[in-house]
Amino acid sequence: MSATAVVTGAGGGIGLATAIRLASDGVHVLATDIKPEVPGLPSGVDYVQFDLLGGDPAGLLAALDGKPLDYLVNAAGLALFDRDGSVLDTVEAVWDATLGVNLHALRHLTVAAIPLLRSGQGKSIVNVASTAGIRGMDSPLDAYQVSKAAVVSLTRSLALQLGPEGIRANTVCPGAILTPMIEPLYIENPARRTDMEQRTPIRRLGMPEDIANAIAFLLSEQASFITATDLVVDGGWTAQIK
Structure with missing residues (x-):
């Protein structure tokens, strides 16, 4: 019987790329997002529209029909670039929405x-955080940064608590990735994209597939001795002192 995964944020970007990658590996994927539908999903991916903020997680997981769960990928994320900023002047609603998601x-x-993970075989959780959760940013995006730092901390705690049961928990911390959430900023300001590419040692932006590959590795048996780890996937960006 094939492994089963739940992937959030599968309406685009990293979540979608992860759902596609896992399906290509023979994993049965329950993909979810707030979007009504996601056209073109491959065989092996079942899509369920779900509001992570207002919905009951038990209702989403009921779509597994009682099957054990092997992998959980929390890839859904929110960054309100136009309204987030310094904690000194960001409105409360931005904090509530960002930390909420x-x-x-x-x-x-x-x-x-x-x-469900306790009864599965894979017993692996990967949470998508961000390099913003482990390093500062040139311009503050404090609600986003704090939320991602909290994800890193929570994931480590889960790894320590669940490790004796064989359940692993890790984060992937993407750098500058060309996702639907960030792409409009680069379209509006092409110089911003060029600057980011030049600041990245590999000299390109990351693609959602780069993160999906890292997630697939951390979920896999090849990473069976890896837990409580933050895997940075940023083309070398955060290794620099500037």
């Missing part, structure tokens, strides 16, 4: 999924 919804779904 990036941290609290992740927490709720993960807690609901743990009993």
